[in-house]
Amino acid sequence: MSEFTHVAAIPAYWEARQPDAIAMRFAGIDRTWAQLAQRVRRNAAAQRAAGLVPGDRVAVLDLNHPSCLELTLACAQAGTANAVVNFRLAPPEIAYVINDAKARVLFVGPEFAGAVDALRPSLPMLERVIRVGGPQDEYEGWLAAQEPDPTVYPADPDHCFLQLYTSGTTGFPKGAMLTHRGMLAHSRHLSATQSYRTSSRVQVAMPLFHVGGTSTALVALTVGASVILMRTPDPVAALQMLEAEKITHTFFVPALMAAMNQVPGAAARDYSSLEVLCYGASPMPLPVLRASLALFPGVLYQVYGMTEQSGAVSLLGPEDHANPAVAHRLISAGKPITGVEIEIHEPATGELLPPGTPGEIWVRSEQRMGGYWGKPEATAAAFTPDGWLRSGDGGHMDADGYIYITDRIKDLIISGGENIYPAEIERVLAEHPAIQDVAVIGVPDERWGEVPKAVVVLRPGADFDPQETLAWCRERIAAFKCPKTIDVVDALPRNPTGKILKKDLRKPYWEGRERQVV
Incomplete structure (x- = not known):
C-alpha cells in the first residue's frame, strides 16, 4: 500500500494503476477506479460551485449508498468535511446533529426525505437539500x-474530512473530527495485520454513520480493493453476498451474527473465499460466538475500537479463537494492533497500573481524532497532554498483554453496536410528569448484548403506565435508545454526595456473568 498522506490522493493513485478494476459495487452497479475518480472530482467541483469553502460541512442522512463514500472522498479533496448522520436517531436528534455540524448542504435518501421536509424550519443554517436515489x-x-476538477485543497494531515457523531455524557452527541492522518494510519495499521490487497473483495454491511462501516470501506479503498456495499445489514442478504460475491473481508456486529446463525441453510453455503470476519462494537454473547466459530471457522477476529481512534485499536485473532488451551481469551479484546499503545491507568490519579489490576483503558496512536467539533473542553478532558485518549472503558491487561474490558466508567451502554449513554435517556424521562427520579442502566440481552433499563421513582400520587411512558419516550428519542423495561422503586441508591450508585443497580442483573464489552 502506498504511504498516502492525504485521503484525496487515493482515487487518483488507483485510477492510474488499475483504471478498469472495480472500486465499488452496489445494487448491481459497478464503478471502476477511473469512474470513481471522475465522480469524486465532479463532486468536489459541485461543492465549490455551491459556495462551499474549506472547513465547511455537508451532511448525509441516508441508508448506505455509494454517494456517501464519494462525498467523503470529495470532501477530502475540497477541504470540507462530511458529517454522516445516524439515520436511527429521532427527528429532534437529527436536527441537533445537522445544526451542530453547521451543515450547509444535506444529502438525503428517499426514506428520510419526508422527515427532512418536516424539519426544515428547525434547520436555519441548511441552504440546500439534495435527494439521493x-x-x-x-x-x-x-x-x-x-x-471534473482535479484541484486538491492542500490540507494539513490533521485537517478533518469526516465527522462522525458519538453519544455524549451530557445527553447530546459529539462530532468526532476524523483526519487524514488518523484515518490513513488506521488503514495502514489494520491492513498490515489482515492481508488486505488489491484483489480483496470487502463487504461493507454496517452503516456508514458508524466508524465500523466507514473505516472498513476506507481501508479497502486505501489498498485498492473492491468495496461491495450493502444498503442495510440484512442477515439473509449478507450471507448470500458472502457466497455470491466471494467476499474476502467483512465486519459485523454481534447482533447481526446472532441473526445470521438463525438463517435456515446458513451452514450449507460456501464461504471458502472468506479470509477475515471482524466482529465487535458491542458485547458478544458466548453462545453466539460458539455458533459463529462453527459457521465461520478460522476467520474470526474480535476487534475493540472507538470513533475517537478512527476504528479498531486491538484484535483477538483466529489462533486465539481456535485454541482450547487459551479459551479464557474469548472474553478478551485481544492485543493492540500495529501502531497502537494501550495501557491501564487509575482513573482518578492517572497512575499507570500493573498487569491484572483493573482501571481505565488509555489508548495512544496516530489514529486519534482531531478533537470534538466545537467542544474544546470535551476534547481537553478526553486527551492527556502527552496524547493518551482516556477511553472511559474499565478493564485490565493480563501478563501476556491481552486486554479485558469489564465495565464502562462512563456508564456507556452498547446495544447491537450502537453507543447509548444513559444521560440521553434520563434527560428525556426526567421530563415525564409522573417521574420524580430516574436512572438508566444496561442489562444483559441475548440478542443485543445489553439493552437499556430505566429505574424510576414516581411523584407522589402519580398515575403511571409503563407502556405509555415507553411510547412517550419513543416520540422524543430514537427507538433503539429507549429503555426496553421500566422498574419502579421507592428510592434510588446514592452515595453521601448524592451520586446515584449505578453499580448497585446493575449488580443483580450481571451477577454470575463474564461481562464482555467490545
Whole structure:
C-alpha cells in the first residue's frame, strides 16, 4: 500500500494503476477506479460551485449508498468535511446533529426525505437539500452539471474530512473530527495485520454513520480493493453476498451474527473465499460466538475500537479463537494492533497500573481524532497532554498483554453496536410528569448484548403506565435508545454526595456473568 498522506490522493493513485478494476459495487452497479475518480472530482467541483469553502460541512442522512463514500472522498479533496448522520436517531436528534455540524448542504435518501421536509424550519443554517436515489434523485444531476476538477485543497494531515457523531455524557452527541492522518494510519495499521490487497473483495454491511462501516470501506479503498456495499445489514442478504460475491473481508456486529446463525441453510453455503470476519462494537454473547466459530471457522477476529481512534485499536485473532488451551481469551479484546499503545491507568490519579489490576483503558496512536467539533473542553478532558485518549472503558491487561474490558466508567451502554449513554435517556424521562427520579442502566440481552433499563421513582400520587411512558419516550428519542423495561422503586441508591450508585443497580442483573464489552 502506498504511504498516502492525504485521503484525496487515493482515487487518483488507483485510477492510474488499475483504471478498469472495480472500486465499488452496489445494487448491481459497478464503478471502476477511473469512474470513481471522475465522480469524486465532479463532486468536489459541485461543492465549490455551491459556495462551499474549506472547513465547511455537508451532511448525509441516508441508508448506505455509494454517494456517501464519494462525498467523503470529495470532501477530502475540497477541504470540507462530511458529517454522516445516524439515520436511527429521532427527528429532534437529527436536527441537533445537522445544526451542530453547521451543515450547509444535506444529502438525503428517499426514506428520510419526508422527515427532512418536516424539519426544515428547525434547520436555519441548511441552504440546500439534495435527494439521493429513488425516482426523485437529484444527486446525479448535481454531479453531471460540473466538469471534473482535479484541484486538491492542500490540507494539513490533521485537517478533518469526516465527522462522525458519538453519544455524549451530557445527553447530546459529539462530532468526532476524523483526519487524514488518523484515518490513513488506521488503514495502514489494520491492513498490515489482515492481508488486505488489491484483489480483496470487502463487504461493507454496517452503516456508514458508524466508524465500523466507514473505516472498513476506507481501508479497502486505501489498498485498492473492491468495496461491495450493502444498503442495510440484512442477515439473509449478507450471507448470500458472502457466497455470491466471494467476499474476502467483512465486519459485523454481534447482533447481526446472532441473526445470521438463525438463517435456515446458513451452514450449507460456501464461504471458502472468506479470509477475515471482524466482529465487535458491542458485547458478544458466548453462545453466539460458539455458533459463529462453527459457521465461520478460522476467520474470526474480535476487534475493540472507538470513533475517537478512527476504528479498531486491538484484535483477538483466529489462533486465539481456535485454541482450547487459551479459551479464557474469548472474553478478551485481544492485543493492540500495529501502531497502537494501550495501557491501564487509575482513573482518578492517572497512575499507570500493573498487569491484572483493573482501571481505565488509555489508548495512544496516530489514529486519534482531531478533537470534538466545537467542544474544546470535551476534547481537553478526553486527551492527556502527552496524547493518551482516556477511553472511559474499565478493564485490565493480563501478563501476556491481552486486554479485558469489564465495565464502562462512563456508564456507556452498547446495544447491537450502537453507543447509548444513559444521560440521553434520563434527560428525556426526567421530563415525564409522573417521574420524580430516574436512572438508566444496561442489562444483559441475548440478542443485543445489553439493552437499556430505566429505574424510576414516581411523584407522589402519580398515575403511571409503563407502556405509555415507553411510547412517550419513543416520540422524543430514537427507538433503539429507549429503555426496553421500566422498574419502579421507592428510592434510588446514592452515595453521601448524592451520586446515584449505578453499580448497585446493575449488580443483580450481571451477577454470575463474564461481562464482555467490545
